Amino acid sequence: GNSVTQMEGPVTLSEEAFLTINCTYTATGYPSLFWYVQYPGEGLQLLLKATKADDKGSNKGFEATYRKETTSFHLEKGSVQVSDSAVYFCALILGNTGKLIFGQGTTLQVKP
């Protein structure tokens, strides 16, 4: 079936460190891919998206590239801040189902 797998957390980094959160997917077809972020006590915020192979999504210093050959969509940021501490979700959607399929989420903690 269709699924998303994220690296297990928590990920703990010092401020200004480089961030990578791995995400791989299994899908029958060509999904659109998303990263969402959830701050404590809040809903999900769309961080970035990519709709086809080799697309790069970017926002607020975060980037992810849709890699069809490795079925991956890893999230990266060159220099994290304390305010980036949150739970990050990778997700895919296939066809016209309206159904986002989420990974389990990765908790990021950034220390000053």
Place this chain on the structure above:
Amino acid sequence: EAGVTQSPTHLIKTRGQQATLRCSPISGHTSVYWYQQALGLGLQFLLWYDEGEERNRGNFPPRFSGRQFPNYSSELNVNALELEDSALYLCASSPPVRSGIRNQPQHFGDGTRLSIL
């Protein structure tokens, strides 16, 4: 632009009762989605409405139901509440399906925390 709004923020019920959760989409959005975020189970798709019609449904029992009103707001109803229904229920919205652009990003509200005692 106002985001997706959900009410109430918190809801406490007992087993066997019924719960009604409400969602107002972003202005101009006609698609509304419901998800359940339960501890240990992650985010799971419940329902999708577009322009008043149910378009898709997740793997949940029939006691989870909903509807969409002419102004595109939506209700999620959960009957015969069970302890395992305790979760954060998230609503999301996106532009109309008829826009012709598939898989538009879904924009989420802050959720309703449903607690079953």
